[in-house]
Amino acid sequence: MRRCSSMSDAKPCIICVAITGSLPSKADNPAVPITLAEQIESTHEAFEAGASIAHCHVRDDQGLPSLDPDRYGQLQEGIRAHCPGMIIQLSTGGRAGAGRVRGGMLPLAPDMASLSVGSNNFPNRVYENPPDLVEWLAGEMQSYDIKPEVEAFDLSHILKAAAMHKASLIRDVPYVQFVMGVKNAMPADKHVFDFYVQTVQRLFGDVPWCAAGIAADQIVVNEWAIAAGGHARTGLEDNIRLDRTTLAPSNAALVRRTAELCAKHDRPVATPTQARAILGLRP
Numbered sequence: 001m002r003r004c005s006s007m008s009d010a011k012p013c014i015i016c017v018a019i020t021g022s023l024p025s026k027a028d029n030p031a032v033p034i035t036l037a038e039q040i041e042s043t044h045e046a047f048e049a050g051a052s053i054a055h056c057h058v059r060d061d062q063g064l065p066s067l068d069p070d071r072y073g074q075l076q077e078g079i080r081a082h083c084p085g086m087i088i089q090l091s092t093g094g095r096a097g098a099g100r101v102r103g104g105m106l107p108l109a110p111d112m113a114s115l116s117v118g119s120n121n122f123p124n125r126v127y128e129n130p131p132d133l134v135e136w137l138a139g140e141m142q143s144y145d146i147k148p149e150v151e152a153f154d155l156s157h158i159l160k161a162a163a164m165h166k167a168s169l170i171r172d173v174p175y176v177q178f179v180m181g182v183k184n185a186m187p188a189d190k191h192v193f194d195f196y197v198q199t200v201q202r203l204f205g206d207v208p209w210c211a212a213g214i215a216a217d218q219i220v221v222n223e224w225a226i227a228a229g230g231h232a233r234t235g236l237e238d239n240i241r242l243d244r245t246t247l248a249p250s251n252a253a254l255v256r257r258t259a260e261l262c263a264k265h266d267r268p269v270a271t272p273t274q275a276r277a278i279l280g281l282r283p
């Protein structure tokens with residue numbers, strides 16, 4: 001690995017791997033892990049490649065999105081057994097169901113959970129996050145000592161996170177993820193990205209944040225985030241290709257691609273221990 005004098009004091013970059021999601025299928029890319037065994041194996045490969053957070057959804061026996069807490073529990077157990085120290089983040093996203101069923105897995109007390117704090121459009125529907133549900137999910141996360149990752153699909157979501165922090169609905173300074181490139185939501189626009197970063201720094205100070213780009217924007221947003229001192233999300237949930245004509249052979253391949261960008265920008269890839277310290281999580 002290339003070393004340079006600035007590297008020792010460079011900020012480590014946390015790589016989050018979003019292994020499965022709700023949408024991609026084997027027909028889209030055979031490498032998408034669907035069964036629990038596939039998910040655990042794929043996460044392990046990604047962990048070995050440098051990912052320190054696993055962002056997880058589960059599927060049912062038909063491969064359809066599921067919110068089954070038992071499945072989530074088995075996945076969490078498998079990842080804990082095979083990827084020591086890896087941060088487990090369970091999705092409470094709304095593609096697999098509506099209402100409080102979205103938080104049915106929170107009693108499993110994962111390290112982290114995703115939290116959407118406002119509504120926006122998705123490619124073919126409205127992504128509904130009504131205020132009472134958002135508050136309930138945030139309350140559950142506090143009860144089970146789970147760190148929320150605020151999914152910012154729009155600028156207002158960052159300011160909503162600040163308001164929730166002020167109202168003690170989010171205990172720690174919010175860890176915000178900018179999601180860019182979802183069709184009909186915020187595109188991957190560099191000016192907006194820069195303003196997102198400025199807004200987080202104005203509201204919260206010099207705090208960690210991360211960003212995700214969808215499909216071909218994944219690599220673009222990865223590089224923006226890494227260059228700007230943020231953390232990066234990759235994985236087959238957001239993007240199934242290495243380039244226009246090549247399917248990604250694995251989640252690990254996407255993690256390696258992100259790790260190469262870290263090297264290019266003199267950011268060491270964070271170990272799970274470093275990632276836990278950066279995010280203020282229990283060791």
Ligand SMILES: [Zn+2]
Pocket residue numbers: 018021022055056057091093237
């Ligand atoms: Zn997700």
